[in-house]
Amino acid sequence: MVKNSHDSYGYVSKSLHWLMALMVVALFSVGAYMVTLDYYSPWYKTLPFYHKSTGVVVAALLLLRVLWRLANLQPQPLPTHTRWEKALARVAHALIYVLLCGIVVSGYLISTADGRAISVFDWFSIPAAGELFLDQARIAGAIHEYLAYGLMTLVGVHALGALKHHFIDKDKTLKRML
Ligand code: HEM
Numbered sequence: 619m620v621k622n623s624h625d626s627y628g629y630v631s632k633s634l635h636w637l638m639a640l641m642v643v644a645l646f647s648v649g650a651y652m653v654t655l656d657y658y659s660p661w662y663k664t665l666p667f668y669h670k671s672t673g674v675v676v677a678a679l680l681l682l683r684v685l686w687r688l689a690n691l692q693p694q695p696l697p698t699h700t701r702w703e704k705a706l707a708r709v710a711h712a713l714i715y716v717l718l719c720g721i722v723v724s725g726y727l728i729s730t731a732d733g734r735a736i737s738v739f740d741w742f743s744i745p746a747a748g749e750l751f752l753d754q755a756r757i758a759g760a761i762h763e764y765l766a767y768g769l770m771t772l773v774g775v776h777a778l779g780a781l782k783h784h785f786i787d788k789d790k791t792l793k794r795m796l
Contacts, residue, residue, distance in 0.1 A: 626794040727758035
């Protein structure tokens, strides 16, 4: 089934969920590693290039995902989910979207503060807006890093929640996203 139904996610939502999960974790790992490199490392220029290019693709997928979510039914929580589980899941999902948006925007502000466009895998470029406020690269950089660590913590809790439903409650919360 392509679209979501009242009790399950469709192929588009599932594909977007797992593709983005993979890309977001890869972006975090590469991002954390590339800031430790010095100028003489062969990866000093290539890793930021791939990090930024992949980040732009994730931004496009995020937009697609939000539009798809708005145009679709959202599967209902299972009747066995408690009130606090439903509330926590709602807040966590919303916060994941907010953090992803914040990471995309701050990433753009870091990369384009010096007026240089972002080349996406050498396919096309995203134009720079230049320095919009004082000390933009440093401030946006700090925000980008805090939000990324926040997102990874939240995703960890989110994954533990899914695993708890699967292995302890033995319900179909995880199965309907697979
Ligand atoms: C970077 C990693 C991840 C991100 C950004 C993420 C994000 C999200 C978001 C925003 C939703 C809400 C539904 C939607 O909009 O599609 C969701 C649902 C879900 N995620 Fe994740 N997720 C990640 C990793 C994982 C992992 C590792 C697992 C499992 C171990 C998992 C299991 C689920 C399940 C089962 C749902 C459906 C929950 C329900 O039906 O209420 N996710 N995820």
